[in-house]
Amino acid sequence: FVTAQACDLTETDADKTAKAAVETNITNNRPFVISNSRYRQVYHVSPPVGWMNDPNGFSFFKDKYHLFYQFYPYDTSTGNIHWAHVTSPDLVAWTQEPIALLPGDEQIFSGSAIEKDGTLVLMYTAHKTEKINDTFSLANETQYLAFSNDGVVFNKYKNNPVISFTPDNSRDFRDPKVWKHENYYYVVMGTQTANKLGKVLLYRSLDLGFWEYFNEIGQPQNVTSNTIGGYMWECPDFFELSGRFILLMSPQGMAEVGDRYHNQFQTGYIIGNFDYTTGKFTETASFQEIDYGHDFYATQTMEKDGKRYLIAWMGSWDGQFQERPDGWAGSMTIIRELTLVGDRILMKPVDAITNLRDGQANNITLEQNGVIDTLNKSGELIVTFDLTQNLSLKFQGASDTQSVVTLGWDSIAKKVSLDRNYNATTPTNVRQGEWNPINSTSLRIFLDSSSIEVFCGEGEVVFSSRVYPTGAWRVSNLAAQSVSVSVYNLKRSVAI
Ligand code: FRU
Numbered sequence: 001f002v003t004a005q006a007c008d009l010t011e012t013d014a015d016k017t018a019k020a021a022v023e024t025n026i027t028n029n030r031p032f033v034i035s036n037s038r039y040r041q042v043y044h045v046s047p048p049v050g051w052m053n054d055p056n057g058f059s060f061f062k063d064k065y066h067l068f069y070q071f072y073p074y075d076t077s078t079g080n081i082h083w084a085h086v087t088s089p090d091l092v093a094w095t096q097e098p099i100a101l102l103p104g105d106e107q108i109f110s111g112s113a114i115e116k117d118g119t120l121v122l123m124y125t126a127h128k129t130e131k132i133n134d135t136f137s138l139a140n141e142t143q144y145l146a147f148s149n150d151g152v153v154f155n156k157y158k159n160n161p162v163i164s165f166t167p168d169n170s171r172d173f174r175d176p177k178v179w180k181h182e183n184y185y186y187v188v189m190g191t192q193t194a195n196k197l198g199k200v201l202l203y204r205s206l207d208l209g210f211w212e213y214f215n216e217i218g219q220p221q222n223v224t225s226n227t228i229g230g231y232m233w234e235c236p237d238f239f240e241l242s243g244r245f246i247l248l249m250s251p252q253g254m255a256e257v258g259d260r261y262h263n264q265f266q267t268g269y270i271i272g273n274f275d276y277t278t279g280k281f282t283e284t285a286s287f288q289e290i291d292y293g294h295d296f297y298a299t300q301t302m303e304k305d306g307k308r309y310l311i312a313w314m315g316s317w318d319g320q321f322q323e324r325p326d327g328w329a330g331s332m333t334i335i336r337e338l339t340l341v342g343d344r345i346l347m348k349p350v351d352a353i354t355n356l357r358d359g360q361a362n363n364i365t366l367e368q369n370g371v372i373d374t375l376n377k378s379g380e381l382i383v384t385f386d387l388t389q390n391l392s393l394k395f396q397g398a399s400d401t402q403s404v405v406t407l408g409w410d411s412i413a414k415k416v417s418l419d420r421n422y423n424a425t426t427p428t429n430v431r432q433g434e435w436n437p438i439n440s441t442s443l444r445i446f447l448d449s450s451s452i453e454v455f456c457g458e459g460e461v462v463f464s465s466r467v468y469p470t471g472a473w474r475v476s477n478l479a480a481q482s483v484s485v486s487v488y489n490l491k492r493s494v495a496i
Contacts, residue, residue: 007119007147009155015102022082022099025049025073029327034496036326039450039468042378043356043493044314045086045094045332047071051078052330054175054235054298055311057085057100057113061120062151065091065304067311068100068122069332070110076321076329081107083124087151090352091309091335093493100154101146109141110175110235112300114185114208121208122146122154123187125174126161141173143189145208163211166191166201173201175235177300178208181276188217190233190249198233198251202279215279218247218270227255229287230266235298238274238281241308242340245274245281248290250298259415259432260289264318267291267299271343285343292433293453293464294420295319296333308338309350314451314464322468323450331451333464341438346459349446356380356493361486366477373398375473378490381445385483387411387437392478395452397469405452405467406478407445409435416443416456418463435461446490447473 029049033040046052050073057068064087071084083101086094101108101122111124128140142161148154166173172192179186185205193199199219203211217238219229230251237248248269254261271285290299291312299312314333315321321329336347361382362374372381385391391409396402408417417432437457446453454463477483 007155007157009147009149009153011153011155015155018102019099022073022102029073033327037449037496038470039323039326040328040496041331041448041450041494043092043490044334044448044451045069045494047073047084047328047330048096048495049073049327050329051076052084052313052328052332053078053315054110054313055300055332056083056110056124057122058300058302058309058311059113059115059120060302060304061113061115064089064151066113066120066151067094067332068113069313070108071099073099076324076327081109081127083108083122083154090355091350092352092355096495098152101156104156106144110298111143112177114178114180116208118149120148120151120154121178122148123162123176123178123208125176125189127174139171141171143176143187143211159209162209163187163189163203167213168194170194172232177235177237179239186214186238187211188236188238188247190236192232193219196231198230198249198253200233200236200238200247200249202238204279215281217274217279217281218249218283227253230254234265235267235300237299237301239301239303239308240274241338241345244284244340245272246270246340246345247272247281248299248301251287259292259434262431263294263296264316265297267297267312269345271340288344290345290347291462291464292431293418293462294429294431295451295466296464301338310336310338310347312464314466319466321466331448331466334446334453336459336462341458344460347462348455348459349444349453353380353446356490357488358491359489361488363484363486365482366485367482368477368480370477370482372475372485372487374487374489375447375475376489377447377449377472378492379447379473380488380490381443381447381475382486383443383445383483384441384485385409385443385479386481387441389481390479391481391483393483394476394478395447395467395469396474396476398471398474400470400474404469405465407443407454416454416461416463418452418454418465420465420467431463431465433461448490
């Protein structure tokens with residue numbers, strides 16, 4: 001399939017000019033973003049200007065980690081979507097690279113990356129709109145490739161698309177996640193069945209160019225209604241963890257059940273067994289949310305040196321994005337490392353995140369009504385407390401009169417909760433979940449200018465949410481018990 005002409009790696013003059021125009025636009029709009037930095041993230045990847053959503057192409061190539069993301073430079077809402085590109089030596093410090101992929105007659109929807117013979121190959125969904133008549137259009141989604149030899153300049157494959165059908169001709173067919181096992185490349189994609197249920201399709205290929213449909217590896221089981229399983233499964237991922245197989249995806253349309261599924265759309269996983277000879281995935285543990293926060297969607301993982309890393313868009317399609325007036329919108333989570341214990345995936349912050357600690361810990365005992373006011377706009381707290389008593393920690397900006405987010409532990413219900421107040425006029429907005437610590441009973445909390453991530457114990461329960469404090473962080477203990485806290489300020493690791 002890989003004819004020299006079809007995967008020509010020389011950038012055309014037209015592509016060069018178009019990419020330069022995007023860079024000029026970014027450069028022109030950066031001063032505004034930089035001078036309006038109240039919510040600008042210090043160590044989370046955010047767009048230089050404009051809009052960001054899903055992480056894409058999370059990979060390692062030529063001695064660096066690569067991360068791409070859904071990017072629209074011309075507005076703080078989504079538009080004709082591009083792929084932006086950042087790289088990192090350690091999954092903590094990130095550098096903005098030149099724009100990777102521009103839309104043509106297709107939008108560059110989500111996808112993934114894999115190295116083949118010294119070339120970084122991107123596989124993504126080309127999203128087009130087909131006009132049916134004057135008032136009606138339909139989506140048309142097919143899968144495209146792009147290549148780079150240097151990890152900087154990416155060129156689209158001349159024989160795109162490489163996959164243009166589903167077995168049932170669904171028009172929702174997107175977000176290819178590719179991996180290699182023995183001789184074959186495999187790809188999973190999210191789709192919607194004719195009776196509007198979410199499902200994941202598996203294809204395989206010997207060369208990344210010619211793909212055969214292999215099997216469906218997931219669809220809601222025993223589901224009579226799409227409010228249980230979801231009507232569309234976006235951004236699927238499929239990988240082995242501790243000898244079992246994980247189907248991770250982002251279903252749309254699940255109805256709330258108790259404490260669960262309170263966001264607009266969810267992200268979670270099914271555990272099972274998988275047979276590479278038949279492509280059959282057999283579920284052994286049913287769907288569960290991987291993160292309980294307000295803003296967590298469209299995850300992508302990659303494996304390096306036996307470790308499985310995950311990143312998500314710390315956002316939601318119905319999010320408020322209070323940074324919009326500042327010329328940008330959106331943030332990634334920090335990178336997490338995954339392990340499987342029993343039927344639960346644990347997420348812990350990537351080890352190298354400790355590189356960000358600015359000096360030694362300030363170890364304090366926070367009495368009832370005690371306040372931590374030594375933080376700047378980014379910090380890490382390790383909180384140790386007595387789980388037989390309740391906990392309530394209030395987080396606000398130094399100039400706020402009330403909490404922007406409150407972290408609680410209910411010692412009777414055994415639930416951790418994160419209650420977010422966008423502002424005085426919005427009602428409380430709680431996410432919560434049961435926590436049964438398997439070992440550590442500390443809470444590790446990451447604060448940035450406009451986000452909070454809480455890791456309970458070994459990462460049995462995690463919350464990721466965007467929050468908007470005014471000024472530096474200030475934390476107070478509203479509980480009756482005194483708690484021990486190690487406090488670190490964190491250094492900048494992304495461009496402002
Ligand atoms: C998920 C998603 C993907 C799609 C992309 C478009 O947030 O809807 O399914 O590829 O965003 O930006």
